[in-house]
Amino acid sequence: MIFNIIKKEVRELLTRSTIISLVFVSFMLGYIGNFVSKAEEGVSKKSANIIVEDKDSTDLSHLFSSLLLKFSDKDFANNSFNERVEKLKKDGGAIVTLEKGFQDSILKEGKGEVKIEWVLKGTGLYDFISSDVIKNGLNYTKNELIKYLLLRKGIKNENILEPLKIKNENVEVKGKVFKSVDPKLLYSFLGKQTNFVPVIIMMLIIMSGGMIISSMGMEKENKTLETLLTMPVERRDIVLGKIIGGGLVGIIMASIYMIGFYNYMKGFTGNISSSFDIKVFSILDYTLVGVSIFLSLLSGLSLCLLLGIFAKNYRSAQTLTMPVSILAIIPFFLTMFKDFNSLSLPFKIVVFLIPFSHPMMAMKLIFFEQYRMLFYGIGYNLLFFVILSIIIVKIFNTDYIITGKGFEKLFKRRFF
Amino acid sequence: MVVVKVENLQKNFGKVKALRGISFECFEGEIFGLIGPNGAGKSTCLRILSTILSKSEGEVKIFDYDVSEKMKIKRIISYLPEDAGAYKNLKGIDYLKFFVNFFTDVQDKDKTLEYGIELSSLGERLNDKIETYSKGMVRRLLIARSLMINPKLAILDEPTSGLDVINATQIRDIIKNKAKEGTTFIVSSHNMLEVDYLCDRISLINNGLIVESGDIRGLKEKYRAQNIEEIFVKVVGVKNDF
Ligand SMILES: Nc1ncnc2c1ncn2[C@@H]1O[C@H](COP(=O)(O)OP(=O)(O)O)[C@@H](O)[C@H]1O
Ligand SMILES: [Mg+2]
Numbered sequence: 001m002i003f004n005i006i007k008k009e010v011r012e013l014l015t016r017s018t019i020i021s022l023v024f025v026s027f028m029l030g031y032i033g034n035f036v037s038k039a040e041e042g043v044s045k046k047s048a049n050i051i052v053e054d055k056d057s058t059d060l061s062h063l064f065s066s067l068l069l070k071f072s073d074k075d076f077a078n079n080s081f082n083e084r085v086e087k088l089k090k091d092g093g094a095i096v097t098l099e100k101g102f103q104d105s106i107l108k109e110g111k112g113e114v115k116i117e118w119v120l121k122g123t124g125l126y127d128f129i130s131s132d133v134i135k136n137g138l139n140y141t142k143n144e145l146i147k148y149l150l151l152r153k154g155i156k157n158e159n160i161l162e163p164l165k166i167k168n169e170n171v172e173v174k175g176k177v178f179k180s181v182d183p184k185l186l187y188s189f190l191g192k193q194t195n196f197v198p199v200i201i202m203m204l205i206i207m208s209g210g211m212i213i214s215s216m217g218m219e220k221e222n223k224t225l226e227t228l229l230t231m232p233v234e235r236r237d238i239v240l241g242k243i244i245g246g247g248l249v250g251i252i253m254a255s256i257y258m259i260g261f262y263n264y265m266k267g268f269t270g271n272i273s274s275s276f277d278i279k280v281f282s283i284l285d286y287t288l289v290g291v292s293i294f295l296s297l298l299s300g301l302s303l304c305l306l307l308g309i310f311a312k313n314y315r316s317a318q319t320l321t322m323p324v325s326i327l328a329i330i331p332f333f334l335t336m337f338k339d340f341n342s343l344s345l346p347f348k349i350v351v352f353l354i355p356f357s358h359p360m361m362a363m364k365l366i367f368f369e370q371y372r373m374l375f376y377g378i379g380y381n382l383l384f385f386v387i388l389s390i391i392i393v394k395i396f397n398t399d400y401i402i403t404g405k406g407f408e409k410l411f412k413r414r415f416f
Numbered sequence: 417m418v419v420v421k422v423e424n425l426q427k428n429f430g431k432v433k434a435l436r437g438i439s440f441e442c443f444e445g446e447i448f449g450l451i452g453p454n455g456a457g458k459s460t461c462l463r464i465l466s467t468i469l470s471k472s473e474g475e476v477k478i479f480d481y482d483v484s485e486k487m488k489i490k491r492i493i494s495y496l497p498e499d500a501g502a503y504k505n506l507k508g509i510d511y512l513k514f515f516v517n518f519f520t521d522v523q524d525k526d527k528t529l530e531y532g533i534e535l536s537s538l539g540e541r542l543n544d545k546i547e548t549y550s551k552g553m554v555r556r557l558l559i560a561r562s563l564m565i566n567p568k569l570a571i572l573d574e575p576t577s578g579l580d581v582i583n584a585t586q587i588r589d590i591i592k593n594k595a596k597e598g599t600t601f602i603v604s605s606h607n608m609l610e611v612d613y614l615c616d617r618i619s620l621i622n623n624g625l626i627v628e629s630g631d632i633r634g635l636k637e638k639y640r641a642q643n644i645e646e647i648f649v650k651v652v653g654v655k656n657d658f
Contacts, residue, residue, distance in 0.1 A: 004517040012505045222501030227561075229468045230495040231518040232487060399469050403429060 001233050002241045009245025012218075013211045014252065022253055026260025033264035047073045048130035049093025050137065051084055058103035060112070060145070067144050068096065071137030092121035094134045106149075114138075174341075174368050190367065196262070197289065198332050198360035203257050204297055205328040205356050208250020209304040210321045212242060216308025217317025226402060235396040239389065243301045250297070285366045288374060292359040295381035299355035300324065302388035309395055309404060331357035339364065340373070352377075355384045417444040419479060419569055419600045420465065426473035427460050434460040436624040437474065442569075442617075447591065447601040449615030451608055451644060457624045458604035459498050462573045465602065466495035478569060491519075494562035498573040498604075501554060508542035508549070508557050509533070515561050532564030535590060552583035559587055563594050570594070572603045576610060588614050608644040620648055627651045 050072040052065040069077065076084060076093075088095065097115040106112040116134075121127045143161055150160055171178045171186055178186055219225035228238060304324055311317035331354050334343065340351060340361050351357045358377030365374045395401055420442040427435040435457045442448040450458045463469040464476060467486045476483040483489060502511050512532040516525050533542060536556050538549075546554065555575070562570055575591065576584040591614065595601055605611055611618060612632060619629040628635065628651045632644065641647045 001518065001520075004514065008503070008506070008510075008514045011510060012503050015505050218504070222503070223497040223499065224501065224503060226463070226468055226497040227495065227500065227515075230466045230490055230493065231515070232490040233518055234487075402463065402468055 002237045002244070005233075005238060005241025006245040006248065009215060009242060010249055013215060013246070013249045018253070019256070022256050026256050029257075029260035030263030047071055048133040048137075049073055049076045049084070049088045049091055050134060051081075051088060051093070051095045053095060053097045055100050056098045056102035060103040060106055060148075061098045063148060064098060064102075064114075064141060064145065067141040068137050071133055071140070088119055090121075092119050092127060092130050094118050094131070176368055190364070195336060197293070197363050198335060199261060200254060200258055201293060201296065201356055201359050202328045202332045203261075204250050204254040204293075205300040206321070206325050207253045207257075208246050208297065209300050209324045209328075211249050211253075212246030212301055212304045213308040213311060213317045213320050213324070214314060215242060215246060216305065217311040217314040217320075220311060220404075221313035229401070236393045239305065239392050239396055242305055243298065243389075246304070247297055247301050250301075288366065288378075289359065289362045292362045292374070292378055292381070295378060295385060296356055296359045299381045299384040299388070300328070302385050302392060303327075303355070306388055306392055306395075309392070309401060312404075327354050328356050330354060331360050335360045335364075352380070355381050418442070419444050420448075420602065421477040422461075422465075422474070423476075424474040425461065425464065425471055425476060427457075427464060427469070428472045433624055435464075435472075438619075438621065438624070438626045439474075440619045440626060440629055442600055442602055444600050445595060445598050446616040447595050447603060447614060449611045449618035450602060450604040450621055451611050451615075451618050451648070452604075452606065452621035454606055455623075456606075456621045458606075458621060459573050461621070462495070462571050462602065462604055466493060466571050468495075492568040494565065494567035494570045496558055496562045496570075496572040496575055499578070500558055502546045502557060504547035505545060507545055508536065508538055511546060511557060512536070512542070512561060512564065516564070519565050528564055532560045535563055536560035552579055552586075555579060555583065555587060556590075559590055563590070563599070567599060569600045569602070572601065574604055574606065576605070577607065584610065608648055611644050618644070620644075620651060622648075622652050 048071060050068060052068060054061045054065050076087060079087065085095075095117040097117070099113060099115065102112040102114075118131060120131065146161065147158075150157075168182050169179075171181055171183050173186075216225075219228065229235065304321075307320045307324065308317060311320055331351050334347065334351055335357065340348065340357075343351060351361075358374075358381055361377070362374055365371070365377075418441050420440075422441070423439045424437045425435055425439070426433070426437050438457070438461065440448075440450075450461060452458055460469065464471050464483065465478065467483055467489055471483065478489050479492065481488050502508075503514075506514070512529055516528050516532065519525075519528070536542065536559075538553060538557060538560075541549070541553065546557070549557070559572075559575065562572070570591075572591070576587050579587065588610070591601060591603070603614065605614075615632065617629070617631045618635070619626045621627070628647070630638070635644070635647050636642070639647045639650045641650060
C-alpha cells in the first residue's frame with residue numbers, strides 16, 4: 001500500500017522535463033569545472049608568444065633575452081620577425097623592449113628599464129594564460145639576473161635567494177596533530193572533504209523539500225487528497241508514502257546534480273589531495289555521515305510535509321518552499337565560514353536547532369573526533385523526525401487537512 | 417434495504433453552522449439526489465458520509481457501519497469530490513492503476529482496470545498525460561475511477577457541474593446504467609433541472625436543513641409543479657435567509 005503511494009509520487013514528481021533540465025545543469029557544472037582545470041594546467045605547462053627587442057645589445061641584455069625566451073613558444077620563435085609580430089597581435093603575447101642603456105642603468109643605478117607591450121587575445125579565462133606564463137618568465141629571469149650580478153661581486157651561492165629552509169614539522173588543530181603539512185594545504189584538503197557534503201545536503205533539502213510541498217499543493221488544488229483519504233489505506237501510510245516518495249525523488253535529483261558538482265569541484269581542487277595523502281575517514285565514519293544525512297533528510301521532508309498541509313494550492317506551496325530553503329542555506333554558510341565551536345552561544349543554538357546543520361558539520365566533527373556532538377545531532381534529527389511525523393499524522397486525522405484555510409488566513413487570524 | 421441512514425446530522429465549522437440537523441435515508445440501487453443552492457451544505461454532508469470530515473452531532477450509518485468505522489466504510493464506497501482534478505503529470509492509465517492498487521481485496525486487478533478503461537471511454541488517450549485532457553475527459557476518467565471497483569455506494573458531489581450538455585449527458589448515462597446493476601448513488605446537484613432526469617428520490621436542502629424529501633413524481637404532484645425548481649421555490653418561499 002505504501003509502495004503504491006511511493007510509486008505514484010515518484011511518477012508524478014520525476015517528470016521528463018525536470019530530469020532533462022537537471023542533467024543539463026549538472027553537465028554545465030561539470031563542463032565549467034573541466035574548463036577551469038584545463039586553464040590551470042595551461043599555466044603550468046604552456047609557453048607563450050614572446051618577442052624581445054634588444055636595442056641595448058650588451059652582455060646583460062643578451063642574458064636577459066636568452067633567459068626570458070626559454071618561455072617562448074618554439075614554433076613561434078622559428079618565424080621571421082614580421083611574421084612573429086603578426087602572429088602575436090592575433091594570438092596574444094608580449095613584446096618586451098630593452099632600450100639602449102639597459103646594462104649601464106643596472107650597473108650604475110641598480111635598475112634597468114624593461115618595457116612590455118601586452119597583447120591579449122580576449123578577456124576569457126584561457127586568454128589570460130599566456131600573460132601568466134610571461135609573468136612567470138619575467139620572475140625567473142629576474143632571479144637569474146640577481147644571481148649573475150652577485151656572482152660578479154664574488155658571491156657564489158646557489159641558495160642566496162632562498163636562505164631559509166622551512167620545514168613544516170606539524171600542524172596542531174584543537175589538539176589533533178598532523179605531520180609535515182602546510183596549514184593552507186590542510187585547509188584545502190579539509191575544505192574539499194567537508195564542503196562537498198553541505199552542498200549536497202543543501203541541494204537535497206531544497207529539491208526534495210520543494211517536491212513534497214508542491215505535491216501537497218497539487219493534491220489540494222486538484223482535490224486528489226480528498227479522494228486519497230477515502231481510499232482504504234491508513235492516513236499514516238499516506239504520510240509515510242509521501243515522505244519516502246519525495247525523499248527518493250530528491251535523492252535521484254541530488255545524485256544527478258552531485259555528479260556535475262563533483263566534476264566542478266575536481267576542476268578547482270584536483271591536484272591537492274595527491275600531495276597530502278592521509279586516510280582520515282574510516283568506513284564507519286562514512287556510515288555515520290550517511291546516517292546523519294539520511295535522518296536530516298527525513299527531518300527536512302517531514303518539516304516540508306507539515307508546511308505543505310498549510311498550502312492551499314500549487315501556487316501557495318511554491319512560496320512555502322522559501323523558509324525551508326533559507327533554513328538550509330543558513331547552516332551552509334555558517335558552517336562553511338566558521339566552526340561550530342567558534343560560534344557564539346545564540347548562533348550555536350540556532351545552528352543546532354536547524355535540522356540540516358548536523359550532516360553539514362558531520363565531516364568536520366569526525367575529523368576532530370568530536371563524536372559526542374555528532375551523536376547529539378543524529379539523536380536530535382531522529383527526535384525531530386519522529387515528533388513531526390506524529391504531529392502530521394495527527395493533523396491528517398483531523399478535519400483540518402480538508403478544511404485547512406491555507407496559511408495566509410491562519411496568519412491573518414492570528415496577527416491582524 | 418437501507419444503505420445510508422442519516423439522523424439529525426449537524427456540522428459546525430467554528431461559528432458557521434453548515435448542517436443544522438438533517439435526516440434522510442437511501443435505499444439499495446437507487447440514485448438519491450441531495451439538491452440545493454450553493455452553500456446549502458451538500459458537500460459538507462457528502463464529505464461526512466465519505467468519512468473525510470467528522471460530524472458534530474447526529475448519527476450516520478452506511479450499511480449498518482457507523483461512519484467512525486472508517487476503514488470498513490472506505491472499502492465499500494467511492495467518493496468523487498466537487499470540482500476534482502487528477503494528477504496532471506500522470507497518464508490516464510497510470511491514474512486508474514494507482515487507484516486499483518488500493519483495493520487489495522479486488523479479485524482480478526487486470527479486469528478491474530479493463531473495466532475502468534471501458535467506463536472512461538478514453539481509448540488511446542489514456543496513454544497521454546492528464547494535463548492534456550479536456551474538462552469532460554477528466555471528469556469521465558474520475559467517474560471511471562470511482563465506479564470501476566464496483567462500489568456498493570457511490571458518493572458523487574456535483575458530478576456534472578461545469579460540463580457541457582453532451583458531456584453531462586454522457587456522465588448521467590454512465591451513472592444510470594451503473595445503478596441498474598445495483599450500485600447505490602448519492603449525488604448532489606445545484607442544477608435542479610437535470611435532477612429530474614437523473615434521480616429517483618431527492619432531498620431538498622437549504623441553509624443546512626432538509627426542507628423536503630420524496631420521490632420526484634410524488635413531489636411534483638404534491639406541489640403541482642412542472643419541475644424541481646418550482647418545487648424548491650414553493651417550499652422555500654420567496655424569503656431566503658441569504
Ligand atoms: N471549511 C469550512 N470552514 C468554514 N465554513 C465552511 C467550510 N466548508 C463549508 N463551509 C460553509 O458551510 C456551508 C455549506 O457549504 P457546502 O457544504 O460547501 O455547500 P454546498 O456544497 O451545498 O455548496 C457554507 O455556508 C460554507 O460557507
Ligand atoms: Mg458543494
